[in-house]
Amino acid sequence: MSIYKDAKYQDVPYEKKQKLFQEVKEDMRWESVMYGCYECGICVAACPSARFYDFSPRVFAQVMGREDIDTFYELLNDSVWDCSQCFSCTRCPRQNNPGAIITIMREVAVNHGLSSAKKALQAYSRIIYKIMSTGTQVAPDMLQPDFFPDWGPDVKDVSENLDVWRRAVPPETMHTTELAWDVSEKTRLELYMIWKLTGNLEMIENIDEGIFMILEEVMEELLEEHGYDIDDFENVLED
Amino acid sequence: MSELKNCMLPDELLYHVDFNVWIHKNGDGTIDIGMTDIAQSLAGNIIHCRPKKVGRSVKTGKSIATVESGKWVGPVKTPFAGEIVAANNDVEIDATILNRSPYKQGWIVRIQPSNFDEDGSDLVSGKDAISGFETYMAEKEISECVHCEGFEG
Numbered sequence: 001m002s003i004y005k006d007a008k009y010q011d012v013p014y015e016k017k018q019k020l021f022q023e024v025k026e027d028m029r030w031e032s033v034m035y036g037c038y039e040c041g042i043c044v045a046a047c048p049s050a051r052f053y054d055f056s057p058r059v060f061a062q063v064m065g066r067e068d069i070d071t072f073y074e075l076l077n078d079s080v081w082d083c084s085q086c087f088s089c090t091r092c093p094r095q096n097n098p099g100a101i102i103t104i105m106r107e108v109a110v111n112h113g114l115s116s117a118k119k120a121l122q123a124y125s126r127i128i129y130k131i132m133s134t135g136t137q138v139a140p141d142m143l144q145p146d147f148f149p150d151w152g153p154d155v156k157d158v159s160e161n162l163d164v165w166r167r168a169v170p171p172e173t174m175h176t177t178e179l180a181w182d183v184s185e186k187t188r189l190e191l192y193m194i195w196k197l198t199g200n201l202e203m204i205e206n207i208d209e210g211i212f213m214i215l216e217e218v219m220e221e222l223l224e225e226h227g228y229d230i231d232d233f234e235n236v237l238e239d
Numbered sequence: 240m241s242e243l244k245n246c247m248l249p250d251e252l253l254y255h256v257d258f259n260v261w262i263h264k265n266g267d268g269t270i271d272i273g274m275t276d277i278a279q280s281l282a283g284n285i286i287h288c289r290p291k292k293v294g295r296s297v298k299t300g301k302s303i304a305t306v307e308s309g310k311w312v313g314p315v316k317t318p319f320a321g322e323i324v325a326a327n328n329d330v331e332i333d334a335t336i337l338n339r340s341p342y343k344q345g346w347i348v349r350i351q352p353s354n355f356d357e358d359g360s361d362l363v364s365g366k367d368a369i370s371g372f373e374t375y376m377a378e379k380e381i382s383e384c385v386h387c388e389g390f391e392g
Contacts, residue, residue: 122311123311124310125310125312125313126307126308126309126310126311126312127310129307129312141286141309142309142310143309144283144284144286144308144309145284146283146308146309147283147284147308147309147310148309178287210312210313210314211312213301213302214305214312214313214314217301
């Protein structure tokens with residue numbers, strides 16, 4: 001039984017929850033991120049997310065340490081997305097790493113295409129697309145008034161004159177507006193091969209069919225333009 | 240023009256609710272496709288639209304264009320198969336047209352369908368479209384349409 005009175009996933013079969021819990025524990029990183037928690041709260045004190053959300057890295061360490069399967073599943077679908085992955089919590093005197101526990105849990109959530117993961121990542125689809133198609137995560141043209149209202153009125157001026165602002169950056173590779181910096185087609189093709197060969201493309205298909213569709217079509221078109229056979233990846237890597 | 244929670248839905252068009260697109264049959268057998276008012280609201284300020292090249296064949300449910308806003312990216316899916324015979328260069332140059340005029344200036348591609356009679360069975364209009372989009376908006380938790388660039392049809 002979960003520690004939360006308002007537990008949302010009580011109807012999910014225990015066996016399913018246990019299977020995902022086991023998958024987290026079987027991760028090769030597990031033994032170096034969880035040593036047992038004595039509830040000192042240093043991780044919570046250092047955590048920026050804890051200041052703004054009902055979020056606690058300590059809960060992750062405790063719940064995982066206690067093997068509380070029901071609460072684990074609640075965290076896996078909810079709080080796991082409130083972490084900013086800054087790893088301030090690594091100042092734990094027991095060397096626990098709640099941030100890394102959360103990294104593993106997020107990967108399990110994504111690999112299983114949990115609907116909560118789909119929803120959490122929906123707003124970041126362009127960031128996922130950028131990083132998977134170019135290797136650069138943040139593009140200057142993400143600075144739009146509707147996405148960055150916290151920038152105040154200046155963001156409108158910045159977004160409308162991005163090319164001018166970018167030319168003020170000395171390196172030519174950064175005179176870009178759609179990407180953080182200029183990325184060669186060879187890099188893009190290599191990246192695509194890495195995602196494809198490591199199974200990451202399939203993972204994305206589970207989580208966002210739209211990104212998968214675009215990514216596959218754009219990159220396969222690029223491969224075709226360069227005369228590469230998708231199955232003959234060694235040619236791409238050697239050129 | 241019908242209205243649903245500030246979302247405009249022209250009566251003369253056919254819609255594919257799940258793909259969130261409209262289609263317009265031209266007199267010459269070709270069909271135009273574009274995003275609905277609901278789709279442009281979901282995307283927010285659109286900054287790029289890249290229609291597929293003329294001459295490409297597309298299958299049902301596949302992408303005819305990539306649309307990007309600040310942090311969101313997604314495909315525009317076609318409800319029927321065919322060959323792209325024209326693409327709207329204007330939306331490629333100024334993607335905010337899709338926000339401003341999703342139904343008139345904002346057509347994205349023109350397709351010569353290969354088997355429309357069979358493929359077009361999921362298309363709806365009138366009351367069916369309204370009730371379909373009402374359910375769609377409830378599922379996606381969209382309270383109303385937003386016209387960030389105004390609405391010109």
